Amino acid sequence: MSILVTGGAGYIGSHMVHALVDAGERVVVLDDLSTGFRFAVPPEAALVVGDTGDAALVSRLIAEHGIEAIVHFAASIVVPESVADPLRYYRNNTANSRSMIDCAVTGGVKHFVFSSTAAVYGNPARVPVAEDDPLAPMSPYGSSKLMTEIMLRDATAAHGLGHVILRYFNVAGADPLMRTGQSTRNATHLIKVAVEAALGLRGKIDVFGTDYPTPDGTCVRDYIHVSDLVAAHADALRHLRSGGAPATLNCGYGRGFSVLEVIETVKRVSGVDFRVDLAPRRPGDPAAIVAACDRAREILGWQPRWDDLDTIVRHALDWQRKLGTMNL
Numbered sequence: 119m120s121i122l123v124t125g126g127a128g129y130i131g132s133h134m135v136h137a138l139v140d141a142g143e144r145v146v147v148l149d150d151l152s153t154g155f156r157f158a159v160p161p162e163a164a165l166v167v168g169d170t171g172d173a174a175l176v177s178r179l180i181a182e183h184g185i186e187a188i189v190h191f192a193a194s195i196v197v198p199e200s201v202a203d204p205l206r207y208y209r210n211n212t213a214n215s216r217s218m219i220d221c222a223v224t225g226g227v228k229h230f231v232f233s234s235t236a237a238v239y240g241n242p243a244r245v246p247v248a249e250d251d252p253l254a255p256m257s258p259y260g261s262s263k264l265m266t267e268i269m270l271r272d273a274t275a276a277h278g279l280g281h282v283i284l285r286y287f288n289v290a291g292a293d294p295l296m297r298t299g300q301s302t303r304n305a306t307h308l309i310k311v312a313v314e315a316a317l318g319l320r321g322k323i324d325v326f327g328t329d330y331p332t333p334d335g336t337c338v339r340d341y342i343h344v345s346d347l348v349a350a351h352a353d354a355l356r357h358l359r360s361g362g363a364p365a366t367l368n369c370g371y372g373r374g375f376s377v378l379e380v381i382e383t384v385k386r387v388s389g390v391d392f393r394v395d396l397a398p399r400r401p402g403d404p405a406a407i408v409a410a411c412d413r414a415r416e417i418l419g420w421q422p423r424w425d426d427l428d429t430i431v432r433h434a435l436d437w438q439r440k441l442g443t444m445n446l
């Protein structure tokens with residue numbers, strides 16, 4: 119039996135592939151390399167370059183490799199881009215996920231782990247936000263993910279597909295062994311951008327909005343180390359294999375940092391005082407979003423190991439330095 123990882127050449131997916139290979143699993147990666155990288159997939163995993171919307175290909179992979187579980191990371195992930203081109207997001211994130219779920223059901227796949235997002239909550243009325251709190255996405259990106267959550271729950275009710283939906287908060291950092299990291303081109307994520315500024319790859323960083331109702335006026339987020347997030351996926355697979363019930367779980371640490379706190383941390387850990395400009399708000403940003411994260415610990419037995427902003431930033435810096443030597 120093998121595990122199919124879609125988006126396994128991407129940032130988070132490649133960390134998952136390494137973890138599965140480390141655990142002795144047989145892994146097939148399906149990735150169209152639109153934002154992922156061939157080098158990010160370890161040689162022990164089979165890389166198939168193709169589209170999650172190609173049902174014939176996905177069905178063939180499920181049959182040929184005896185796929186027992188699908189971990190579905192592949193998606194388009196830039197929130198403002200989803201506002202400008204919503205139908206592309208509904209195709210890649212919603213329609214292609216519908217096709218993946220259909221292939222899973224038809225092909226007799228037992229388990230499905232899905233990458234959802236804190237963006238399904240929109241601007242939450244209270245933080246920390248819990249899984250049963252109101253869902254009100256503020257972007258097509260968030261809506262595209264929420265629609266997939268709904269399809270998965272309905273497919274489970276009708277066809278018995280086991281699933282775990284993980285709602286990621288802000289993912290950052292890199293593999294502590296530096297085998298992979300965030301290599302995304304033109305990244306928009308705060309820690310990645312700040313690290314690039316610290317290493318001289320950007321002239322400055324803009325702080326989007328300083329008048330939010332938060333302690334220092336900048337947005338607050340719950341930054342989770344990518345390796346802890348991947349551990350939650352491994353725990354989710356174990357849960358499903360041992361007959362655990364379907365679950366929807368937040369993945370965060372339950373504490374927030376402001377944009378200015380993150381930038382100060384990057385400056386301190388890197389030892390570089392880069393230029394910071396105060397800029398207007400970025401449309402669609404919630405003021406503060408922090409996870410209520412007890413449920414993942416209770417249901418999956420998830421135990422984070424890297425819950426420390428300095429460590430997250432140090433690993434992101436180390437990966438960025440390594441990337442600089444890789445001549446991509």
Ligand SMILES: NC(=O)c1ccc[n+]([C@@H]2O[C@H](COP(=O)([O-])OP(=O)(O)OC[C@H]3O[C@@H](n4cnc5c(N)ncnc54)[C@H](O)[C@@H]3O)[C@@H](O)[C@H]2O)c1
Nearest residue numbers: 125127128129130149150151152153154169170192193289
């Ligand atoms: N990075 C975050 O902070 C964050 C937060 C919440 C949720 N997520 C979710 O995590 C998942 C992974 O995100 P990431 O940060 O690793 O992004 P990423 O862009 O690095 O990875 C996405 C991967 O999917 C591939 N892909 C995209 N569309 C495809 C398609 N149609 N067929 C095959 N492959 C396709 C890309 O080539 C890439 O390798 C996404 O589902 C994203 O929505 C990420």
Ligand SMILES: O=c1ccn([C@@H]2O[C@H](COP(=O)(O)OP(=O)(O)O[C@H]3O[C@H](CO)[C@@H](O)[C@H](O)[C@H]3O)[C@@H](O)[C@H]2O)c(=O)[nH]1
Nearest residue numbers: 235236237287288306307308311324325326337377400403
């Ligand atoms: O150059 C920058 C980049 C970001 N920010 C701010 O930093 C915060 C975090 O932004 P970012 O790192 O882009 O993450 P989010 O917009 O919070 O969204 C991320 O986290 C979501 C879950 O919360 C995921 O769904 C998304 O895919 C992922 O992009 C926000 O207030 C941004 O306005 C800046 O001020 N300057």
